[in-house]
Structure formats: C-alpha cells, structure tokens
Amino acid sequence: MTLFLEQLLNGMQLGVTLFLLAAGLTLIFGIMGVINLAHGSIYMIGAYAGTYVAATTGSFLLGIPAGLAAAALTGIAVEFLVVRQLYDRDHLDQVLATFGLILIFNQAITMIFGRQPLFVGLPEALSGSVELLPGLFYPLYRLAIIAVGLLVAVGLYLLINRTRVGMLVRAGSTNREMVRALGVDIRLLYTAVFALGALLAGLAGYMAGPILAVQVGMGEQILITTFVVVVIGGVGSVKGAFYASLLLGVTDTALRAYLPGLLRQVMVGPEADALGAGISSMGIYLLMAIVLLIRPKGLFAGST
Amino acid sequence: MLKSLLSSAVAATLCTSAALAADPVKIGMITTLSGPAGYLGQDIRDGFQLAIDLEGGKLGDVPVEVLVEDDALKPGSGRQIADRFLNDEGVKLFTGIVFSNVAGATVPEILDAGAIFVSPNAGPSEFAGKGCHKNYFVLSWLTDTMQGSAGRNASDLGYKNAFVLAPNYQAGKDAITGFKRYFDGEIAGEIYTRLDQTDFAAEMAQIKAANPDVVFQFQPGGLGIAFLRQYQQAGLLGSIPMVIAEPSMDHAILKAVGDAAEGLNVSGAWNVDLDNDTNRAFVASFEEAYGRAPTMYAAQGYDTALAIASALKETGGDVDDTEAFRAAMLATGFDTTRGSFSFGKNQHPVQDWYAMQVVRDDAGKLALKTRKQLMAAHGDPFAADCDL
Numbered sequence: 001m002t003l004f005l006e007q008l009l010n011g012m013q014l015g016v017t018l019f020l021l022a023a024g025l026t027l028i029f030g031i032m033g034v035i036n037l038a039h040g041s042i043y044m045i046g047a048y049a050g051t052y053v054a055a056t057t058g059s060f061l062l063g064i065p066a067g068l069a070a071a072a073l074t075g076i077a078v079e080f081l082v083v084r085q086l087y088d089r090d091h092l093d094q095v096l097a098t099f100g101l102i103l104i105f106n107q108a109i110t111m112i113f114g115r116q117p118l119f120v121g122l123p124e125a126l127s128g129s130v131e132l133l134p135g136l137f138y139p140l141y142r143l144a145i146i147a148v149g150l151l152v153a154v155g156l157y158l159l160i161n162r163t164r165v166g167m168l169v170r171a172g173s174t175n176r177e178m179v180r181a182l183g184v185d186i187r188l189l190y191t192a193v194f195a196l197g198a199l200l201a202g203l204a205g206y207m208a209g210p211i212l213a214v215q216v217g218m219g220e221q222i223l224i225t226t227f228v229v230v231v232i233g234g235v236g237s238v239k240g241a242f243y244a245s246l247l248l249g250v251t252d253t254a255l256r257a258y259l260p261g262l263l264r265q266v267m268v269g270p271e272a273d274a275l276g277a278g279i280s281s282m283g284i285y286l287l288m289a290i291v292l293l294i295r296p297k298g299l300f301a302g303s304t
Numbered sequence: 305m306l307k308s309l310l311s312s313a314v315a316a317t318l319c320t321s322a323a324l325a326a327d328p329v330k331i332g333m334i335t336t337l338s339g340p341a342g343y344l345g346q347d348i349r350d351g352f353q354l355a356i357d358l359e360g361g362k363l364g365d366v367p368v369e370v371l372v373e374d375d376a377l378k379p380g381s382g383r384q385i386a387d388r389f390l391n392d393e394g395v396k397l398f399t400g401i402v403f404s405n406v407a408g409a410t411v412p413e414i415l416d417a418g419a420i421f422v423s424p425n426a427g428p429s430e431f432a433g434k435g436c437h438k439n440y441f442v443l444s445w446l447t448d449t450m451q452g453s454a455g456r457n458a459s460d461l462g463y464k465n466a467f468v469l470a471p472n473y474q475a476g477k478d479a480i481t482g483f484k485r486y487f488d489g490e491i492a493g494e495i496y497t498r499l500d501q502t503d504f505a506a507e508m509a510q511i512k513a514a515n516p517d518v519v520f521q522f523q524p525g526g527l528g529i530a531f532l533r534q535y536q537q538a539g540l541l542g543s544i545p546m547v548i549a550e551p552s553m554d555h556a557i558l559k560a561v562g563d564a565a566e567g568l569n570v571s572g573a574w575n576v577d578l579d580n581d582t583n584r585a586f587v588a589s590f591e592e593a594y595g596r597a598p599t600m601y602a603a604q605g606y607d608t609a610l611a612i613a614s615a616l617k618e619t620g621g622d623v624d625d626t627e628a629f630r631a632a633m634l635a636t637g638f639d640t641t642r643g644s645f646s647f648g649k650n651q652h653p654v655q656d657w658y659a660m661q662v663v664r665d666d667a668g669k670l671a672l673k674t675r676k677q678l679m680a681a682h683g684d685p686f687a688a689d690c691d692l
Contacts, residue, residue: 003513010505106338115343117526119560122537129539139537142505211534212502213526213560217339221500257506260495277472277496 002136007257008250013142015249016149020204021222022229022241023156024197030173030236032190034083035091037098039201039226040219041105042078046071046202047218048109051120051209060123063206071202072195079194084187106216117215145207152200153242160238169193173236228284232291234298244299248284255280328367329621331612332389333400334382334410337374341524343556344402344601345374348424350594351586351605352399355613358589363609364617371395377402379409386413396420396623399608402601404428404447404475415439420626422633424608425601427652429478433689436650439626441633443608443640445573445653446684447475448482451522453571453657454549455487456678460659461547461569463518465490467511469531470522472496479522479549485685492516497523502530508538519546528552529560536564545569550660554599558662558670566670570660574603574642575674578658582610583641607640614638648683650690656680 025039050067054060082101086094121127122141129137160166168189171179180186205219212218229248233240260276267275291299333352335345349372356363356370371393375382382401389395390413398414398421401407407426414421420439427446431437451470458466468483468491470476476496484491493514495507511519519540523531528548535541541564550572558565576587576597586606590598598606611633618632619625636646648654657679665671 003509006509007506010503010509013505014503110338110342115346116556117529117560119529119562121562127537137539139539141537211530211537213529213533215526216342218502221502253506256497257510273494273496274472274477277498281472281498 002133005133005136006138007253009138009142009146010257011250011253012246013146013149013249014253015246016146016153017204017208018222018226018229018249019149019242019245020152020200020207021226022233022245023152023238024200025226026230026233026236026238026241027169027173027193028197029230031169031176031193032083032087033176034086035094035098036078036083036197037095037223038078038101038105039197040221040223041102042071042074042198042219043201043205043208043222044109044216044219045074045105045205047205047209047214048113048118050202050206051118051214052113054120054209055118060120060210063120063209064203067202067206068199071205072199075195075198075201076191078198079191083194084190087190102220109216113216115216117213118209120209120214122210141210148203148207152203156238165189165192225284228288232288232298234295234301237298237300240298240300248287251287252280252284255283259283328361328369329363329397329616329623330389330393330395331368331370332386332393332395332398333370333372334375334385334389334398334406335372335400336377336402336406337372338376341377341402341526343599344425344524345400347556347599347602348400348402348605348608351590351598351602351607352424352609353605354586354590354593354602355606355609357593359613364613364615364621366616366621368616372400375401375406375410377406379406382406382410383413386410390414390417390419397612398422399424399612401426404478405473407431408474411440418626420623420629422608422612424604428474429686432650432652432684433686434691436652436690436692438630438651438692440651441611441647442652443611444604445655446482446686447478448485448686449657449682449684450482450551450572451479451520451549452482452486453573453678454520454547455483455485456657457569457571457659458483458518458520458547459486459488460678461518461545463489463545463547465492465516466518466520466547467491467493467495467514467516467544468520469495469497469507469511471499471501471524471527473499475524476522483520483522487520489517502527504531504534505538508534508540511540511544512538516544519544521546521548522552524551528557532557532561532564532568547571550574550600553662553672554601555597555672556599558672559597562670565662566664568662570662570672571657571678572600572660573653573655573657574600575658575660575672577672577674578641578643580639580641580643582639583643586641603641607638607642607645610638610640611636644681646681648687649692650684650687651692652684652687654681654683657682 046067049070050063053066054063126141229244233244263272263276337345373385402425404426423442425444470479547569553570614637615632659675
C-alpha cells in the first residue's frame with residue numbers, strides 16, 4: 001500500500017513537471033496558433049542558467065530568478081525575432097523554424113557549457129526525506145516540486161479566470177480576430193503569453209536540475225511527452241493540460257511500476273520484463289490514441 | 305588510339321605513384337558527438353587524434369587524414385555517413401562508433417563493401433559469435449563482458465542476491481545477460497527502463513520494496529548521473545550497496561555525480577592509475593593537450609589509433625589488401641593503455657579486468673582507484689561460436 005502511494009506521488013511529480021511545460025505550450029498553440037518546438041530548448045536554458053548560477057554562487061535560491069529570467073528573456077527574444085514573422089505562415093514553416101532553433105540552442109549551449117552535464121546538489125533544506133505515513137518515506141524535494149506545480153496551477157487558474165489579462169487570453173484563444181478588432185494590442189499580448197510560457201518552462205527545467213542531469217538535449221526528451229499532454233488535454237486549454245498532465249504522469253508511472261509484475265503472472269520472467277517495458281513505453285501514446293478516438297479534440301476542448 | 309591509350313596508362317601510373325607518395329590514408333570516423341552522450345564520441349575522437357598528433361600527423365609513419373562525422377546516436381545517420389564515406393570519399397578504413405545500435409546498422413554496410421572496421425567502443429554480442437567477420441576488430445570490450453565484470457565483482461564482494469536494471473535496448477539486454485552470466489547469486493528483481501527515461505522514482509520505490517543485497521545498474525552517459533543522484537536522494541545509497549561497470553562511472557560521470565559516488569564498487573578494463581608505460585604517457589599527454597582528465601573512451605580511442613598505427617606500419621599504408629592488414633592487426637605489435645592485450649579468435653579483446661572503488665585521494669578529491677585484478681587475460685563467451 002505504501003508502495004502504491006509512493007508510486008502515486010511519483011506519478012504526480014512527473015505530472016506537475018509536465019504541466020509546467022504543457023501550460024505554456026498549450027497557451028502558445030491555442031492562442032497564437034504557433035507550434036513551438038523550441039519550448040523544450042527554453043526548458044533546457046532555464047535549467048542551465050539556473051543551475052550554473054546555483055553552482056557558482058552555492059545558493060539554490062539565487063538560481064531561481066536566474067533560471068526564470070533567462071528562460072523568459074529567451075522566450076521574448078524568440079517571439080520577437082522568429083515566431084512573430086511566422087503567425088501568418090502555415091504550421092510547416094513554424095515547425096521548420098522552431099526546429100532550427102532547437103539545433104541552434106543545443107549547439108550554443110554545447111559551445112558555452114561543453115558536453116559534460118552540469119551538476120547542482122539539492123538545497124540543504126530540502127535534501128532529506130519525510131515520513132508521510134508510517135513506513136512511507138518520500139524525498140522532500142520531490143514533494144516541493146509537487147507543491148510548486150500545484151501552486152502554479154492555482155495561480156494560472158486565477159490569472160486566466162479572474163484578471164483582465166486572463167480575459168484577453170481566453171478571448172484570444174476563442175476568437176483572435178475579434179479581440180484585435182476590439183482594439184486590444186494583440187502583439188503585446190502574444191509576447192506576454194510567450195514570455196509566461198517560457199517562464200514556466202524555465203521553472204520546470206530549473207526544478208528538474210537537481211534530479212535529472214542538466215545536459216544538452218534534455219528538452220527534446222520531455223517535449224514529445226508534453227505535446228501528448230497538450231493533445232490529450234485539448235489544444236489551448238490550460239485546465240485540460242493540468243488534468244492531462246496528472247493523468248499521463250500517473251499512468252506512465254503506474255505502467256512502469258506494475259505492468260511487468262502483472263505480466264509475470266502469466267509468462268516467463270525476462271520476457272514479461274521486456275514486454276512490460278515495451279508496452280509501458282507505448283502507454284502514453286496508446287492513451288492518446290484512445291482519448292482521440294472518443295474525443296477527437298481532446299478532453300477539454302470545449303473552450304476553443 | 306594507341307597514343308591516347310598509352311598516355312592514359314602513363315597518367316594512371318603517375319597518378320597511382322603520386323597517390324602513394326602524397327595522399328594520406330583516409331580514416332572514416334563515424335561517432336556520436338551531439339546529444340547527452342556526445343562526450344563519449346568527443347573523447348574517442350580526441351584520444352584518437354592525440355595518437356596522430358604525437359606522431360606529427362601520421363600513424364605508423366603513414367600520413368593519415370581523419371574524416372569525422374556525427375551520427376547523433378541515430379543508426380540511420382550512421383549508415384548514411386558510411387555510404388557517403390565509402391562512395392564519395394573512397395574510405396577503406398573505418399572507426400569511431402560508440403553505440404551498439406548504430407554499429408548494428410552501420411558495420412554490416414562497411415564490411416559488405418569490403419572495407420575494414422576497427423571499433424573503439426561499440427561491441428554488440430551478435431558480431432562476436434556467429435556474426436564475426438575477418439575485417440571487423442574490436443579494441444574495447446563486449447557489453448556482455450564489461451557488465452559481466454560487475455557480476456563477478458558482486459560475487460567477489462560476497463553479495464548473494466541482486467536487483468538489476470538496464471535500459472530496454474540491445475546493450476541493456478546484453479548487460480543484464482552478462483551480469484547474470486558472471487554473478488553466482490540470485491536475482492531479486494529485474495527492470496528494463498526506457499532509453500529516454502531520466503526520472504527513476506518508480507524504480508527506486510521498487511528497489512526499496514525488494515530490499516536486495518546489492519543493486520546492479522547499467523545506465524550509460526547522462527542517464528547514469530541522473531540514476532545515481534536519485535538513488536542518493538531516495539536514501540538508498542547508505543542502505544543498499546551498488547555495483548556498476550565502468551561505463552556507468554567513467555571519469556566524466558564521477559565528476560558530475562560528486563559525493564553520491566563515494567564508496568561505489570566499479571569494475572572495468574582500464575583506469576587512469578593502471579601502472580604501465582603506455583598508460584602513464586597517455587594520461588599525461590592527454591591532460592596536457594586537452595586540459596581535462598581522460599575517460600575510458602579516450603583511452604580506447606587512443607588504443608584504437610595505436611592498433612591501426614601498427615597495422616599501417618606493417619603494410620606500408622596499404623588498406624586495400626585487407627588480408628595483409630588483418631595479419632598485421634592480429635599480430636598485435638602494439639602496446640595499449642590497458643597493459644596486456646591480445647585478440648581472441650573472434651578478433652575481440654582478451655584482456656585483464658579490474659575491481660575499482662571510488663575513494664578520496666590525498667587531496668580529498670574523489671577518484672577511481674584500482675583495488676584488485678578480477679579476471680586475467682579474459683576473453684568472451686561468444687568466441688567459441690565464431691568460425692574465423
């Protein structure tokens with residue numbers, strides 16, 4: 001039972017990390033109609049900038065503003081210099097341009113930091129484990145990630161549903177032309193949304209730093225999964241991205257943890273392990289296929 | 305008619321002799337330089353280049369030209385690069401491949417074209433047994449044996465049951481098969497992770513639940529760093545010991561992992577502190593040339609260059625006569641950074657294996673220290689199936 005709860009927490013932690021990335025991606029895709037493959041690179045830049053500052057100064061807290069600022073500024077620069085030219089072009093052009101950005105960012109990071117992964121330790125205050133239930137020890141840092149992810153989710157909910165900016169964002173994702181016709185500076189709004197998305201990606205990257213290896217190409221690994229989240233949740237829906245991230249995180253973790261064991265009941269050990277690993281790595285894509293069969297526009301596509 | 309024939313014959317002769325005198329031997333290096341595992345290819349390239357630079361642009365007194373291309377860890381691009389090298393550049397001698405999945409797609413292409421491949425790292429088991437080939441040489445190790453050495457180490461350290469993890473791809477499966485081959489105890493659990501997986505929280509929970517004597521894991525490159533740090537963060541490092549083979553704890557990973565690595569039991573065929581002349585010279589000149597400590601990949605790249613140098617010296621730079629090249633290679637008239645080295649029947653290494661441990665040196669820095677010899681002049685179990 002404690003093992004199951006621990007796996008559930010692991011799933012949630014993966015889920016909220018995905019959410020931080022997917023929220024930005026779905027906003028950018030839903031509101032501006034831009035497919036931004038470079039979102040993963042911004043995640044990487046946030047991780048590198050934050051981790052570098054944290055490793056140099058020895059302070060985990062100082063890394064936070066550094067990572068966030070680097071990611072947001074990169075986001076603004078990307079929007080201003082590249083994506084802005086592409087709003088009226090078709091998706092293929094956007095994919096090509098942002099794919100080019102991935103290559104450029106990866107190479108630039110390699111030139112600045114080299115190929116060796118960066119290292120930063122856990123912040124001292126968060127390095128231990130806590131006993132949540134008798135016998136259930138869980139690393140404090142992972143709990144902190146879950147907490148930050150949920151806080152961001154609440155914050156985004158309030159921002160989008162309770163503020164004027166949020167109203168414009170919602171309006172923009174429903175009917176872009178009408179918002180423009182009403183005299184709203186849509187270009188400024190676009191830049192702001194892009195920067196916000198980049199900021200969240202940078203946050204996800206920096207928080208992943210002490211757990212994962214901060215290395216070139218780390219963004220592409222998670223980008224595909226993030227796109228799956230966006231598609232399952234419904235393009236443009238932050239609420240959808242939230243539920244889809246958690247669903248995906250928990251499903252993925254549960255398949256990894258339990259499928260080989262279940263298969264071992266019906267077949268020989270090594271084959272069950274290999275087949276289980278195979279199916280669990282397909283799991284999220286199967287989930288996406290099933291969701292799309294039932295709801296072709298995603299779980300929460302109502303808002304668009 | 306006769307005149308033009310004559311003149312073209314003369315021209316052809318001139319060309320050939322001019323080629324012999326001036327054209328360097330082209331060596332096609334297909335290696336992984338980008339992505340998280342890029343440092344592996346980088347070290348192989350730098351180690352290889354170091355041997356050439358020390359000889360002033362030559363290998364075995366023969367001028368060489370190294371063409372380096374990045375396969376980005378994609379079997380398809382490895383194959384395309386091989387095609388281009390073979391057809392457009394006329395390359396006859398290949399090296400560089402890091403990963404066995406790239407080798408699996410690329411090496412047959414090279415061998416079918418009658419060219420030679422000398423592997424500085426990749427050693428898939430399917431090319432060591434029935435699939436062995438007279439123009440295919442491996443200077444590194446088989447994944448099976450390398451990871452198996454960790455199994456021998458675990459038994460040597462007295463552990464009775466082990467939990468094993470590796471990514472779900474060819475080398476991962478070879479690793480677990482190898483570990484089981486050399487480990488005398490029981491397997492408490494077996495997990496195949498995803499090759500693109502960087503978060504191992506679910507696996508940590510399973511290890512904790514199984515509570516084995518020892519954990520064996522094979523996660524190459526950046527994955528290994530993530531795994532070790534999460535192992536420490538999950539509080540397992542103090543409670544369940546771990547054995548790993550050197551690819552999971554090379555000198556670059558050691559630097560990145562930091563304190564989480566202290567005390568780990570490692571096994572492998574090469575270490576910076578191996579006491580032989582070639583190794584001492586290599587480590588010193590590598591550090592001087594590149595300003596960083598060499599990894600095992602750099603040593604293997606260097607050894608590959610030394611082996612090629614000895615063969616080129618013997619054949620006078622002729623790579624078209626593959627039989628002569630092969631005879632020169634198999635004579636192993638070269639020293640390696642690993643000390644004793646010879647080729648088995650399948651043209652894979654027969655070498656010594658060592659148990660090492662991560663300890664603090666006198667300056668308080670973490671270093672990989674060779675503890676004892678685990679296996680002497682050890683070949684691999686696949687050689688018996690090879691018909692060479």
